[in-house]
Amino acid sequence: MNEELLKKIIEKKEFSQLPKKDVELVFEKFENKELNDYQKLKLTRDLLRKIYSSFSSRKLLREVKGRDVEWFLNKHKSTKERLPFYGDIYKKIFLGVTEKEISVIDLGAGINGLSYNFFPKNLKIKYIGIEAVGQLVDLMNKFFLNEKINGKAIHESLFELEKIKKIIEKQKRPRIVFLFKVIDSLELIERNYSKKLLKEIVPLADRVVVSFATRSLGRRSEFSARRNWLINFVEENFNLVDDFEINGERYLVIEEK
Numbered sequence: 001m002n003e004e005l006l007k008k009i010i011e012k013k014e015f016s017q018l019p020k021k022d023v024e025l026v027f028e029k030f031e032n033k034e035l036n037d038y039q040k041l042k043l044t045r046d047l048l049r050k051i052y053s054s055f056s057s058r059k060l061l062r063e064v065k066g067r068d069v070e071w072f073l074n075k076h077k078s079t080k081e082r083l084p085f086y087g088d089i090y091k092k093i094f095l096g097v098t099e100k101e102i103s104v105i106d107l108g109a110g111i112n113g114l115s116y117n118f119f120p121k122n123l124k125i126k127y128i129g130i131e132a133v134g135q136l137v138d139l140m141n142k143f144f145l146n147e148k149i150n151g152k153a154i155h156e157s158l159f160e161l162e163k164i165k166k167i168i169e170k171q172k173r174p175r176i177v178f179l180f181k182v183i184d185s186l187e188l189i190e191r192n193y194s195k196k197l198l199k200e201i202v203p204l205a206d207r208v209v210v211s212f213a214t215r216s217l218g219r220r221s222e223f224s225a226r227r228n229w230l231i232n233f234v235e236e237n238f239n240l241v242d243d244f245e246i247n248g249e250r251y252l253v254i255e256e257k
């Protein structure tokens with residue numbers, strides 16, 4: 001691995017706090033191609049941007065003071081789109097869970113921990129968000145501290161499967177795992193990794209909720225076709241207990257067979 005080049009790649013602020021493993025995995029895609037160092041650097045940064053930072057405003061990478069939670073939620077594509085619907089989404093996700101104390105483990109959380117106050121008020125939720133972008137981890141932890149919320153964000157890569165499993169296993173049951181709009185990112189780095197991840201985490205969780213976008217600009221057919229593999233895989237291996245769509249995002253609620 002070309003350490004010099006790797007160092008240069010993460011000189012940009014938006015990549016400066018990514019787990020080394022993720023940067024290496026992306027770099028490996030170009031490392032042995034017939035390209036010069038500049039081309040490798042550029043292609044690695046382009047792919048890193050697509051996977052880790054294209055959905056959040058650069059404003060979230062700086063320390064921002066004096067803004068309310070809604071301001072932050074509006075600065076990230078996924079939370080912004082969900083903002084008017086969070087109450088309904090969470091009501092559906094927790095439907096049928098009889099316990100009042102629940103652990104939520106949010107994989108590839110972005111800033112979704114900031115939606116904590118939309119969780120149903122009758123539930124006591126411990127929230128754990130796992131996210132690769134260090135700045136977003138810090139942002140969530142500051143929010144939890146200021147609002148005295150039972151939440152914690154952890155800076156970790158979802159490719160560190162054993163570490164992720166340990167984090168999940170440490171949480172009290174019932175455990176609900178979120179994988180919101182993150183499958184695409186995982187697949188861009190390692191094909192079929194989401195299947196491997198689901199196979200390992202569904203047995204550790206009482207419920208797993210996977211979401212993906214159903215709307216895209218252009219190339220609609222390719223977009224919907226890509227999802228069939230996931231739905232087929234879920235139906236073959238798990239119980240699909242609910243499947244709903246809200247504002248261009250489809251949620252699959254999965255439990256062990």
Ligand SMILES: C[S@@+](CC[C@H](N)C(=O)[O-])C[C@H]1O[C@@H](n2cnc3c(N)ncnc32)[C@H](O)[C@@H]1O
Nearest residue numbers: 052078108109110112131132157158180181185
């Ligand atoms: C489209 S955003 C969705 C964020 C959040 N789940 C939501 O729906 O509001 C995808 C997020 O997953 C994170 N991510 C992607 N690959 C990851 C990985 N291998 N490890 C940890 N986080 C990852 C990205 O940094 C980004 O914040």
